[in-house]
Amino acid sequence: MLQTLQQNVEAVQKEVEQACKCSDRPLDDVTVICVTKSVDSETTKQVVDLGYDHLAENRMENLIEKQDYLKEYCQIKWHFIGNLQRRKVKSIINQIDYFHALDKLSLAQEIQKRAMKRIKCFVQVNVSGESTKQGISPESLINFIKDLEDFDRIEVVGLMTMAPFDSNLNELSHYFSQLKILQTIIANKNFKHAPCTELSMGMSRDFVPAIECGATFVRIGSRFFES
Numbered sequence: 001m002l003q004t005l006q007q008n009v010e011a012v013q014k015e016v017e018q019a020c021k022c023s024d025r026p027l028d029d030v031t032v033i034c035v036t037k038s039v040d041s042e043t044t045k046q047v048v049d050l051g052y053d054h055l056a057e058n059r060m061e062n063l064i065e066k067q068d069y070l071k072e073y074c075q076i077k078w079h080f081i082g083n084l085q086r087r088k089v090k091s092i093i094n095q096i097d098y099f100h101a102l103d104k105l106s107l108a109q110e111i112q113k114r115a116m117k118r119i120k121c122f123v124q125v126n127v128s129g130e131s132t133k134q135g136i137s138p139e140s141l142i143n144f145i146k147d148l149e150d151f152d153r154i155e156v157v158g159l160m161t162m163a164p165f166d167s168n169l170n171e172l173s174h175y176f177s178q179l180k181i182l183q184t185i186i187a188n189k190n191f192k193h194a195p196c197t198e199l200s201m202g203m204s205r206d207f208v209p210a211i212e213c214g215a216t217f218v219r220i221g222s223r224f225f226e227s
């Protein structure tokens with residue numbers, strides 16, 4: 001098990017390096033977030049021991065359980081990547097370092113009310129227009145970000161997206177480049193509350209094209225844990 005994990009880590013690392021090289025980017029531009037939602041606390045610990053200190057979960061209960069199990073490892077940065085219900089904000093928002101799925105003002109209001117410090121948030125954008133996807137439409141994005149100025153507990157560090165599952169390589173590059181364009185537009189506005197320098201895009205099946213299009217955070221789960 002550990003041996004497979006180690007091999008998967010090496011394979012992913014090679015592909016990340018290759019993608020950086022192909023797109024002329026320094027390796028330290030890209031942070032790999034290990035998505036541990038499908039594995040137990042012990043496996044999560046193995047991943048940390050193999051050198052990953054950015055971890056992501058999409059369920060509050062699992063994140064809290066793993067934080068407790070790994071409490072000696074104070075270098076870990078915790079990312080919350082899922083849909084977060086308003087009533088759960090209170091229990092989780094002060095436990096995490098990054099929140100990847102901000103897409104509603106009502107959620108921003110709740111974060112503002114419950115957060116005890118400024119929370120690094122990614123605004124989730126639905127670049128593909130798929131009706132089943134979470135996220136704000138590209139057309140509403142600028143106004144949404146302007147509206148977030150009222151919330152001093154929210155720092156918009158960047159944009160996040162998920163590509164449709166059945167996208168081919170051309171489509172993936174199109175969606176990821178669109179997000180990069182939007183991120184650049186917002187960053188150039190120099191909003192104090194929204195530096196928007198980061199791009200969270202790319203998962204196990206599409207992190208290579210995401211890096212080639214400018215991802216600064218990739219969220220990889222199954223590739224690490226497959227056997």
Ligand SMILES: *Cc1c(COP(=O)(O)O)cnc(C)c1O
Nearest residue numbers: 035081203204219220221222223
């Ligand atoms: C599960 C998940 C991932 C990781 O997906 P893999 O295909 O397992 O790499 C990334 N981002 C989000 C939002 C997820 O829910």
